[in-house]
Amino acid sequence: MSLPPGFLDELRSRASLSQVVGRKVMWDMRKSNQGKGDMWAPCPFHHEKTASFHVDDRKGFYYCFGCHAKGDAIGFIKDSENVSFMEAVEILAREVGMTMPARDPKAQQKQDRRTQLAEVMEQAVQYFRLQLNTGAGAAARDYVARRGLAGPALERWEIGFAPEGWQNLWDHLRGKGVAEDLILGAGLAKPSNKGGKPYDSFRNRIMFPIRDARGRCIAFGGRAMDPNDNAKYLNSPETELFDKGRSLYNHGPARAAAGQGQPLIVAEGYMDVIALAEAGFGASVAPLGTAITEPQLQLMWRIADEPVIALDGDAAGLRAAMRVIDIALPLLEAGKSVRFALMPEGKDPDDLIRAEGSAAVQKVLDQAIPMVRLLWQRETEGKVFDSPERKAALDKALREKIKLIRDPSIRSHYGQEIKDLRWQLFRPQRPAKQGRQSARRMNWQAERAPATQGVKSSLLVAGDEEARNRMRVAVILASAIATPQVIVEFEHKLEEISCSDPDHALLRDLVLREGIAAPETLRERIDQALGPETLENLHALRHVAISPCVRRPGDEDLARMTLAEELAKLDAHRGWQAEIAEAQEEFSEAKDEAFTWRLGQAAEALNRATRSENEEKTIYDTGDNGARINREEREKLDALLEKISYNKGQK
Template identity: 65%
Template structure:
């Protein structure tokens, strides 16, 4: 069975060879660099002890330095599954979600036609390059010089010129190329009125567009006439050129990214060229359209976290927001986007000319995650002076987060949005106290006069509530860190909890940071001592509550250490979540204290109670709250006093059970 031209290229583009091979081998983590698609394993085709089987995930090829087996995803499936070529294609197509085309008896004819078109396009590239050196292209050469492109750079990028008269159509047909081939290549167009075909590109600087394999598939033309309605004009869709599945500078950028360069997505040809000439060689651009799903998949095949570099004007921001809407449903673990927004009125080319490559590097280093730009879109320039407007914000954000298919990423986005929301409304003025300022836009950081009235009252009770908890937190932090250092093999099981852990003690913060730096190291004690010296560890392990913790009393019993860590993390999270819920409830008050507020605080205390039930503490110290949750007497007292102060400040009474 013959397959249509381009089907196998599309199949290889959609698949990750690393994922295909990864089902059959175990990667050597010490030798592999998964971020760069550089993967090593023991060869599945012959018996060996060392990892001599290499997969280049970005290029889509494997090679064994032992038995010299080599190939792509199709050949790997053929060899490992013992199937023929078409069966291997069907297996991979099902995985990529691509239906197998019906039998096409003209497939060979189409393949031959594509080969002819590629030859025609290559001839066109060379002819346009020659035209740039003629007298009729003087204005074009002056323009390129003003944009900072030297003759050497023009040669590197194969820049050409399409004259106003006597274009590529007459040149190619004069050399014996069939007129239909020139039209099919997108270089000429047939008149709607039935006249002779004419050149599509006239009076334009020509930028060749090549696919990932380096074949010329289209052109982008920049008009020299400043009044022309289409400043930039691309080749039409052809058998070679699909705008939504192609990227300008794809091949060279992929190679540069494989060598460690950050993958940058710019808006146009000149931005790509300016960035690449300044040393940012892994730069690509979409082709006259907003970034498509297929282009995003191409980008993620090259790098896990491409940086979208867009102009800082309104149009650039709109383009960034469109990218977010396209990307959210496609997000996978480890695959995301970051955004580097240029100063207003500047594009990357302007910025590099004005301030140099260093200024561009600073912007790239400061690129923001996608979740922050999503938040900015929904909040910037808007007023949230009523519960209804806040609810509308919540609804809009929930609708966007629901687009994310991966449940883990969806959960992390929800947590990030919650943190951003808390920070926003933490300083907002309640509508009831705004008076004449009710319609003023909220500004971060401004002091709230109403908050000055209630903050000292509530703050003192929060301190009373938090004093004991802070001591317990300090103890739990010490036990967790000491247990992880004593049993480092458990670190991977608690990776997320360790990353999210916040230590209040400066010494513990230093130990925690060193632990993260050496994550996965079995000799954690020695590694941390090398970073910080002996004193911080002596302080940690010298505490009595650490010395009697299960992991240190029974150092060889991993299961006990595992249970100890799980319990301590759960209690620490619950206690801090309890305090955070109270703060959120206080900050979110917009009218009177009601059952909803009481319920939120009661739920927080119940969570605290559940986390503390394993403590071997004097039961006489505990009482039941109104919701039946068990709390320490001092915590319950502070909790009730806090509610009373809130009720008093808001002119309402706490509902009775």
């Protein structure tokens, strides 16, 4: 069976040789360098104890220095599974999600045509390079000189010039005996709509050859010399050789440079790539004038595990970076990610290099941020979250994005990182951390207006309501720690509670930060951060020790009821304090019946909250000894006792 042109190239580019080989060998991690795709293991084809089998994941080849076995992913499957070449292709295609093509009797003919098209493209490269050195190319030479490209660089990048005129290249190639259908098939000319001769695709443009990973010229990019031209940059149309969404400018040289340890940098255009490479950043590529596509991202990951997207420092560059996030999230896997380096506002890499040199670019690259931070920036920048509804909308948007990640481990880490960032955004600023013991000595009490002597002596404070609030906070925290599954439902309320005890404040902050963890993990993190005595002291409090939530950890209904009730009491107490503070201001001005009535109303509101007006909505009553009694069971018991009493009366 013959395969269509390009099928094997795409199959090899999609497959990771280290993953294919990794199913058959045990890697020697002391000798391997996974970040560079340089892997070593004992050879699977002959018995040995040393790691002489080498896999170069970036180049896609393996070699054994013992038995001299060598090949690519297809060859490895063929030899290790003892199957034919086509069977190995089918196995690998299934693994990478490619559909085997139907039998094509003309495949060889098509391959021959692709070879012919590539030869025509090489002739075009030479023609354009010659034209740059003619009188017609004087303005183009001046332009590239102003951009800092001297003779050696022009040779390295094979930069040329397409002169003005409709049939210059067409006439040149036809004069060399090149068939018309090959010129048209290579995308170098277009048929006339008026019945005349075909006309050149590129006219009055500086020409940049685009080569594939194997070094074949597959397309051109042209930069217009006329400032009034509708298209500043123009790429070849898609052909049998060229698929714009699956190609990268400078692919082959960048792969070689990345193999030598250089970071892979993704810029926007040809001149950015050339400027970066000439400044020493050889592993630089560009996505050919389009937003980065999924196949292009896969190609980048074949070159490097963590490419750096270095986009222009303008609104368009930032929008392009944001689009990469949506493409990359579903594709993330362990060790494969993306970082973002945004250039200074109004500059691209080429501008920055010419203005400040390569050190300035290196500084920007060193400050590249991980994708999760840019995702957070996209969802929060320029927005105000001053209400629970807006905060909930942010949470929903971020959850929807994180759900796109298929790898459960990465999804979990993204969730934790987002939670940390959310914490930093919504928590009030606190004094600089000075260590746990020092923080405990800080004054965590909320500031309040000084009370007059009349208020201090009133019945409203005689019962030490502040102490009862500390008890409530302790019960709330202990209940949340015992059943952390419900923390997310009460997150906003937990953020609002004021802790007069510094241990409670530290514990609340940690519970909110780590709340998505399992109960055992949450307790372990609390012990690590605050010390084991923190939980010991909390559970030693009598009102915490007898709490049903602490005795029955994991009971979500009980935890929800307890948190809702205790938080409602704290809300009522805050409202009472606000009422007292307001009445206090009026105390010196009006000591009349209205003032007394307001104090009475505030006291009654607090009394109702303390008695828990919501108890009729719960399934529990409180017994004389303070224990909770299931209301349904109590009603059944009362009915039974009443029936027994009635029967005794009948007798």
